[in-house]
Amino acid sequence: MRIISSNEIDSALAYPELIETLLRAYRSRIVVPQAANFSIERPDETAGLLKALPAWSNFAAQGHTDRGYIGCGITLELPQSDDAPDLGSSQSGSALYLLLSGTTGHPVALLDGVRLAVWRRCALHALATRYLAREDTSRLLVIGTDPMLPSLLAAYAAVRDIRSVLLTAGAETVLDRLQTHPKLKRITFGTTDDMAGAVAGADMICCASRPPVGLPGAAFSPGVHIDVLDPDTRLEEDTLSQVRIFVEDRNEAGALADADIAADLRELAKGEKAGRRFYGQMTHFHPGGSSGLADLAVAGHVFLRS
Structure with a gap:
């Protein structure tokens, strides 16, 4: 399994090609289940939120598993209490994206989810701008x-x-x-x-x-x-x-x-x-709050180019 850093993501991506990848993804039949949210109870009113956003290629529709991916984005938000060390923000967050082979199920890449989200969000707004x-x-x-x-x-x-x-x-x-x-x-x-x-x-x-x-x-x-x-x-x-x-x-x-x-x-x-x-x-x-489809498309795009 490859670990793909934020710098590697930046090196692999360019907006013209990424926007076209997202366009093809929205035309596809990628399976996007509902996101799963889990509240993490912590003291001092600092409950966290763990979110899992899965998506995978529509293997049933394509009739084979010779290609395609299974992916899941994992994000964590942890608000900071008033007496916590000053980290420059009232909330800390992290994100990872796990990409697995649709053929074998083996993990093929673990990507920096924060940087992936920036490219995904910007490309989605640009795709909308192209239409509107x-x-x-x-x-x-x-x-x-x-x-x-x-x-x-x-x-x-x-x-x-x-x-x-x-x-x-x-x-x-x-x-x-x-x-x-x-x-x-x-x-x-x-x-x-x-x-x-x-x-x-x-x-x-x-x-x-x-x-x-x-x-x-x-x-x-x-x-x-x-x-x-x-x-x-x-x-x-x-x-x-x-x-x-x-x-x-x-x-x-x-x-x-x-x-x-x-x-x-x-x-x-x-x-x-x-x-x-x-x-x-x-x-x-x-924009919306769910990103399973777009994240899978961007992660696959990065994996093939990095």
């Missing part, structure tokens, strides 16, 4: 910050010709990382405190954290695409009423479970539902 953002999208507004923002912008740039990125006030700390990223050299970066003007000029808006109350919906440009990173974030009702809503998995819609969902990624990939229908249509993508 206007083809001439070039101006991106980012509201808030997220540690994976440099990777996310590189993924966006793999599907749309992003030339200008505006960050909201307070995001100056990430500017250096973005401006020196080798995949983002063609992009001009700036910051703004004029939210209404920035929204009006954006072809696409990325909500990297919870959007501010009163996101000026009336000022949206025609055909804007709004991408939300946090599964627990729900846009205001005035904004939701103006957009066509898409999700990662309609069975895992989370905060948008009661919304009028147009399609999920599997339906888009299979051509069962349409994405953007016309130039001026406003679209919105919301």
